[in-house]
Amino acid sequence: TQLLEQSPQFLSIQEGENLTVYCNSSSVFSSLQWYRQEPGEGPVLLVTVVTGGEVKKLKRLTFQFGDARKDSSLHITAAQPGDTGLYLCAGFFSGSARQLTFGSGTQLTVLP
Amino acid sequence: ETGVTQSPTHLIKTRGQQVTLRCSSQSGHNTVSWYQQALGQGPQFIFQYYREEENGRGNFPPRFSGLQFPNYSSELNVNALELDDSALYLCASSWDANTEAFFGQGTRLTVV
Numbered sequence: 001t002q003l004l005e006q007s008p009q010f011l012s013i014q015e016g017e018n019l020t021v022y023c024n025s026s027s028v029f030s031s032l033q034w035y036r037q038e039p040g041e042g043p044v045l046l047v048t049v050v051t052g053g054e055v056k057k058l059k060r061l062t063f064q065f066g067d068a069r070k071d072s073s074l075h076i077t078a079a080q081p082g083d084t085g086l087y088l089c090a091g092f093f094s095g096s097a098r099q100l101t102f103g104s105g106t107q108l109t110v111l112p
Numbered sequence: 113e114t115g116v117t118q119s120p121t122h123l124i125k126t127r128g129q130q131v132t133l134r135c136s137s138q139s140g141h142n143t144v145s146w147y148q149q150a151l152g153q154g155p156q157f158i159f160q161y162y163r164e165e166e167n168g169r170g171n172f173p174p175r176f177s178g179l180q181f182p183n184y185s186s187e188l189n190v191n192a193l194e195l196d197d198s199a200l201y202l203c204a205s206s207w208d209a210n211t212e213a214f215f216g217q218g219t220r221l222t223v224v
Contacts (some may be wrong), residue, residue, distance in 0.1 A: 004154075031214065042116075042202050042215030043155070089156055099168055100145065100204075100213055102154035 006089055006103035014111050021074045021106045023089035029069050032091040037105070040095055040101055079110045115139060116205050116216035125193050125220045133188045133219045135203030143167070144186040145213060147202040155202055161186055162208075162218060193223045 006025045006097050013019055023032070031050045035043035049065035049072060056063045060083075064077040076083055090102040115210035125131050137144050143162045144150055147155035157170035161180035175191040184205070200220050217224035 006154075035215075039220070040200075040220065042118075042218045044202075045212055045214060050214050090154075099157045099160070099170060101157065102147075102152045104152075 004089060004091060004103040006087075008106060009104065010107050010109075011064055012109040012111065015080055019076050019108070021087055021089075021108075022026050022071070023073070023091075023103055024071045025091065025093075027070065028070075028094045029065075029091040030094045032065060032069075032070070032072050032089060033100075034063055034074055034090040037086040037088060037091060043090075045105075046101055071101050076108075079108075081110045081112050084108055084110050116203060116204050116220050118201075118216035119197070120219060121217065122220045122222075124224060125169065127193055127195060127223055129193050130189065130191045131193060131221060132183055133190075133201050133203075133221070135188070135205075135216060137184045137186065137203075137205030138214055141205035141207050142184050142216075143206045143208060144180055144184065145206070146174070146188045146202045148187070148197075149200040149202055149218070153201075164214075188189045190221075195223050197221065197224045 007022050019026050033048045034046045037043040047063045050095045052069045054065040060077045064073045085106045086107050088105045123224045134179040144162040149155040155217045158172050159169040160191045164180045177189045181187045200218045202218045204215045206213045
């Protein structure tokens with residue numbers, strides 16, 4: 001069974017602070033996606049990373065894919081209350097192309 | 113908005129009953145995947161349909177079954193409902209089996 005571990009599980013910070021969320025596996029990803037989910041809604045795709053070492057930026061969010069394609073991080077600069085939500089990483093593992101495996105998520109709360 | 117729609121949005125069933133959930137995929141997408149998300153967890157892959165054929169299955173019992181229609185919409189059927197089947201059921205569509213997945217808003221199933 002291929003597992004995706006996310007940390008931290010919960011994060012509560014003040015508006016304006018920076019934070020980083022991590023996603024790790026012992027297996028290699030063919031690609032990895034980050035999603036954000038609001039309560040009672042489906043996950044919304046933020047970014048897909050494919051190449052080892054790849055860095056993508058989406059406004060205040062920076063996504064990095066590890067060189068070995070086994071880990072990824074999401075960094076948020078100057079967090080705002082609107083960033084509050086469940087952040088999920090999900091990956092297609094090499095050899096399991098059809099099954100998108102999700103981590104358990106990081107619940108982020110940004111306090112005003 | 114992703115263009116993936118699910119119905120119904122909420123459902124309450126009694127243990128032992130059967131349920132059918134429906135998903136309309138985004139225009140141009142030929143692949144539909146179903147996920148179960150328990151409270152506080154990441155989504156778990158149930159199965160995937162590609163061009164009307166089952167194209168991969170997660171660790172779920174046979175009482176979870178599905179269909180994909182010629183217009184690429186899909187159904188998830190669950191027989192002999194158990195209390196542990198209570199969850200948010202998510203449908204995701206993509207233009208191929210291992211490309212970016214776009215999620216619907218989910219169906220919240222409660223089994224009592």
